[in-house]
Amino acid sequence: MSTDPSAQPLLHATAGAATGSPGPSGRDAGASIWRVAVRRLRRNPGAILGGVIVLVFVLVALLAPVLAAYGPEALPGRAEIRPTYIPGPSSEYPLGLDRYGGDLLSKLIWGARASLLIGVLSTLLGLLGGALLGLVAGAFGGWVDSATMRLVDLMLSVPSLLLAVSIAAVIGQSSTAVIIAIGVVQVPIFARLLRGTMLAQRGQDYVLAARSLGLSRRTVTMSHVLPNSLGPVIVQATLMLATAVIEAAALSFLGLGGGSPTTPEWGRMLTAAQNELEVAARLALLPGACIAVTALGFTLFGEALREALDPKTRKR
Amino acid sequence: MLRLVMQRLALLVPTLLGLSVLLFLWVRALPGGPATALLGERATPDAVERINALYGFDRPLVEQYLTWLGQLLQGNFGTSTRTGRPVLDEFLVRFPATIELTLLALVIAVGVGIPLGYLAARHQGRALDHTTVGASLLGVTIPVFFLAFLLKYLFAVQLGWFPSAGRQNPAMISTHPTGFYVLDGLLTREWDAAWDAMAHLVLPAVALGSIPLAIITRITRASVIEVQNADYVRTARAKGLRPPRLRRRVVLRNAMLPVSTTIGLQVGLLLSGAVLTETVFAFNGIGSFLANAVFNLDYAVLQGFILFIAVVYALVNLAVDVSYGLIDPRMRVR
Numbered sequence: 001m002s003t004d005p006s007a008q009p010l011l012h013a014t015a016g017a018a019t020g021s022p023g024p025s026g027r028d029a030g031a032s033i034w035r036v037a038v039r040r041l042r043r044n045p046g047a048i049l050g051g052v053i054v055l056v057f058v059l060v061a062l063l064a065p066v067l068a069a070y071g072p073e074a075l076p077g078r079a080e081i082r083p084t085y086i087p088g089p090s091s092e093y094p095l096g097l098d099r100y101g102g103d104l105l106s107k108l109i110w111g112a113r114a115s116l117l118i119g120v121l122s123t124l125l126g127l128l129g130g131a132l133l134g135l136v137a138g139a140f141g142g143w144v145d146s147a148t149m150r151l152v153d154l155m156l157s158v159p160s161l162l163l164a165v166s167i168a169a170v171i172g173q174s175s176t177a178v179i180i181a182i183g184v185v186q187v188p189i190f191a192r193l194l195r196g197t198m199l200a201q202r203g204q205d206y207v208l209a210a211r212s213l214g215l216s217r218r219t220v221t222m223s224h225v226l227p228n229s230l231g232p233v234i235v236q237a238t239l240m241l242a243t244a245v246i247e248a249a250a251l252s253f254l255g256l257g258g259g260s261p262t263t264p265e266w267g268r269m270l271t272a273a274q275n276e277l278e279v280a281a282r283l284a285l286l287p288g289a290c291i292a293v294t295a296l297g298f299t300l301f302g303e304a305l306r307e308a309l310d311p312k313t314r315k316r
Numbered sequence: 317m318l319r320l321v322m323q324r325l326a327l328l329v330p331t332l333l334g335l336s337v338l339l340f341l342w343v344r345a346l347p348g349g350p351a352t353a354l355l356g357e358r359a360t361p362d363a364v365e366r367i368n369a370l371y372g373f374d375r376p377l378v379e380q381y382l383t384w385l386g387q388l389l390q391g392n393f394g395t396s397t398r399t400g401r402p403v404l405d406e407f408l409v410r411f412p413a414t415i416e417l418t419l420l421a422l423v424i425a426v427g428v429g430i431p432l433g434y435l436a437a438r439h440q441g442r443a444l445d446h447t448t449v450g451a452s453l454l455g456v457t458i459p460v461f462f463l464a465f466l467l468k469y470l471f472a473v474q475l476g477w478f479p480s481a482g483r484q485n486p487a488m489i490s491t492h493p494t495g496f497y498v499l500d501g502l503l504t505r506e507w508d509a510a511w512d513a514m515a516h517l518v519l520p521a522v523a524l525g526s527i528p529l530a531i532i533t534r535i536t537r538a539s540v541i542e543v544q545n546a547d548y549v550r551t552a553r554a555k556g557l558r559p560p561r562l563r564r565r566v567v568l569r570n571a572m573l574p575v576s577t578t579i580g581l582q583v584g585l586l587l588s589g590a591v592l593t594e595t596v597f598a599f600n601g602i603g604s605f606l607a608n609a610v611f612n613l614d615y616a617v618l619q620g621f622i623l624f625i626a627v628v629y630a631l632v633n634l635a636v637d638v639s640y641g642l643i644d645p646r647m648r649v650r
Binding site: 160165 | 330331334335338342453454456457458459460461462465466469473584585587588589591592595606607610611613618622625626629630
């Protein structure tokens with residue numbers, strides 16, 4: 001799963017940064033770039049669709065206790081389940097019941113929360129780790145840079161899902177393991193991106209200007225170079241959230257997610273429903289659709305954001 | 317060209333050494349240590365001690381690492397705790413299956429993706445273009461295993477057009493000189509065996525190829541659009557090059573460079589995806605074996621297979637770099 005399955009759209013960002021193309025804030029730095037970006041996002045239908053999906057997803061995840069009719073592990077319809085029959089949609093259970101008698105709609109709502117949590121935490125972990133490595137490499141240069149980048153190459157020499165699987169296998173089967181595994185897989189990607197962006201920024205005139213004003217290297221890095229390098233990182237993080245949601249489901253699918261069969265988590269629900277296709281296909285289709293739509297939302301929004309922040313396409 | 321290849325192969329050595337250190341430390345970092353991993357959590361302290369002495373886990377780390385590395389270099393990757401067979405044998409038996417699967421997936425992705433991306437670019441802004449872009453976005457965001465699972469349900473379970481699991485009909489009797497079932501069928505002239513193996517490959521390959529297909533389509537489209545508007549294309553047109561020749565020799569050829577990089581990058585994705593697709597279709601390749609090894613905590617298999625996969629991955633990327641020179645003379649290394 002880079003997989004990283006949807007890791008690919010990210011390659012633009014990575015490749016762009018690596019070849020030293022100027023970051024989004026090439027010429028006109030400061031607040032204006034973000035204002036321009038927002039204006040451009042509002043005109044892009046893909047961005048609006050993506051933004052709406054992301055917004056709905058986040059709201060559902062945050063408001064799960066209010067929206068869901070039943071608790072995350074509740075099995076209100078347990079008595080109605082038969083080996084060959086799982087009650088479908090009814091007024092009481094809008095999307096029907098699952099194999100264990102849980103309300104499918106409630107489970108999906110709680111699942112959004114699990115996905116958001118895993119996605120945000122793992123991306124934060126990847127971002128922090130990557131930022132640390134990339135910052136160190138980009139700021140010091142020289143042998144520190146080479147050593148860090150060799151480590152990054154090493155991590156990238158194993159396909160992402162395999163790396164995640166082996167990390168999760170060592171830590172044990174739990175959602176924490178999934179978060180750590182997905183986060184660690186993202187570290188080299190963020191590190192490379194941040195380093196590339198910072199290298200590109202270091203050569204810019206404003207850095208020279210700040211240095212000649214007598215600012216220390218640290219001040220220049222932290223208050224000038226870093227903020228100006230953030231655009232691609234934010235884009236990457238948005239796209240990574242899509243990947244994280246998919247990879248979390250994949251790890252669950254491989255049995256590394258932990259939890260019980262009734263844990264409301266999309267990947268796990270989909271996996272559990274595999275053998276119920278004949279009885280109730282919706283049990284697999286709906287969680288699968290939730291994963292795909294959420295990933296679609298983050299991808300659409302992330303790509304629109306990248307376009308909006310790209311100075312090369314700005315003038316048009 | 318040869319120098320590039322040699323240089324890159326030489327670079328592979330430190331990468332693999334680094335990876336071997338990481339993999340070595342990884343097993344040592346296991347909760348309870350490797351002895352517990354081998355014996356299970358209920359092992360008596362006495363048994364743990366004996367295993368530690370037997371495998372030399374009580375020796376200094378550096379010495380252990382060098383011993384392990386020496387064994388690796390001699391082709392001894394350890395023994396699978398689940399099957400009791402050498403890891404290398406397990407790998408070699410299953411590798412052809414995964415190669416067949418990923419190759420077909422790649423053929424589908426490239427064979428459909430490049431023409432589709434090209435057509436979309438030629439009809440930029442029209443319905444075909446919008447449909448293609450939309451579909452490829454969906455292709456990237458639908459989880460591989462979900463798609464695999466939908467395909468299996470629809471085309472194998474419901475419609476019965478394709479077999480739903482395995483590499484070959486269990487009732488089929490055929491010989492396997494190479495381990496590549498389709499090739500075997502062709503070589504031994506057992507046409508029905510080749511056909512049967514092919515039928516087993518179709519659904520997993522389509523599922524596995526979906527994401528690379530979407531990506532290749534998008535990159536081709538973007539690349540063709542960029543090249544179409546390049547000055548040299550206008551020049552070529554102005555000097556009177558006929559459109560078919562212009563498209564083939566100028567546009568398509570120049571647009572292929574980013575596409576070939578992308579194709580190389582898909583291999584990692586395909587190997588990751590193979591773990592999932594092979595599991596859904598009970599396809600006996602390295603992916604499903606690896607997934608099982610995770611469950612059974614079969615660490616020798618995990619270590620060995622990950623090293624193998626890293627080698628394959630690196631070699632494929634090298635091949636991609638070499639192919640640049642074939643596509644673009646400017647990239648040829650002097």
